[in-house]
Amino acid sequence: MLIGAALAAAAQAAPSGEAQVTAAARKLLLEQAERAGWRAPQVQVEARPATASRAPACAHPEARALDTRSPSRMRFELSCPESDAPGQVFLVRAKLSAELPVAALPLPAGHVLTADDVAVERREITPGAELFADAEEAVGRAAQRSLAAGQVLGPRLLIEPLLVRRGDTVQIHARREAVEVVVPGQALDAGRRGQTIRVRNVANGTVIRARVVEPGRVEPETMLSSPR
Structure with a gap:
């Protein structure tokens, strides 16, 4: 009776599988954002179990990443740390945003940017995007083509003059x-x-x-x- 009650209490105290995977995915993305130098990163994460997977049969499963190439479609597994048995697979959809330098106003092709030409706004970061993390990276570079106000700035749009x-x-x-x-x-x-x-x-x-x-x-x- 006492053992059963203790296990039940531990199960109630432990976070749900969705919560545990969500926390792991959020931590991973924020660490990636820190390494990339993104300013004030924010992460939105939603996790749901894959239909063909089953919950691991242990009190304290651990979450590990299986595929994180695209934040909008990641895969994590919740499994028992001391078991080789397949764990429960979760599909994770996440959005990573940060405060990024954007064109403060429309700019013509060939224009060399000054500090007044650059603003900072929150934007979602898509996989593979080449973006400047700081406004100072854009200042002094020339627009390769005309830029619209609010357009996110990166090395493909701005080059050394x-x-x-x-x-x-x-x-x-x-x-x-x-x-x-x-x-x-x-x-x-x-x-x-x-x-x-x-x-x-x-x-x-x-x-x-x-x-x-x-x-x-x-x-x-x-x-x-x-x-x-």
Whole structure:
């Protein structure tokens, strides 16, 4: 009698299968959001048992993820930790949202974004979406196409602007140990920050490959130059 009463009390105290799986799925998604750097993430989770599965025959089953590729359709299993018997499978539907940078107003293609062009609004995060987690990531980038107000911003929509255009006069900054030499050059290609372009050294006519650092400034990719 006492043992039966204790088991009944434990069963009443333990969370239901749906609640246990829901908590596990929520914890998993929030951990993923933290690693991704999402701002103020929120998760909505709904779990229901799969029709062909049965509840595990133990007092304290554990929830484990089976498939979490898409938050809108995940699979978890509730099983006994010390048993190889199949557990109860749950289908889980979840929505993950966060405060994301969006276009504060309509923006034309080629426009370089300033802080005033970016707002932060709560949006749902869909699987595979390439989005900026912080507004500062969008500032200083150029719109690849026209953007609507409220459009969520990401690297597919915004790129580094051209800092050097073909024919521009640039300064070639070459450093060896503590000595820096600056000579005038002419850009033979257009380039964005970090890209390597061809630059002609105006002083001697040689052409080098140089990395774009900022508007009007490049650094040699290598100290070797080739005549052309």
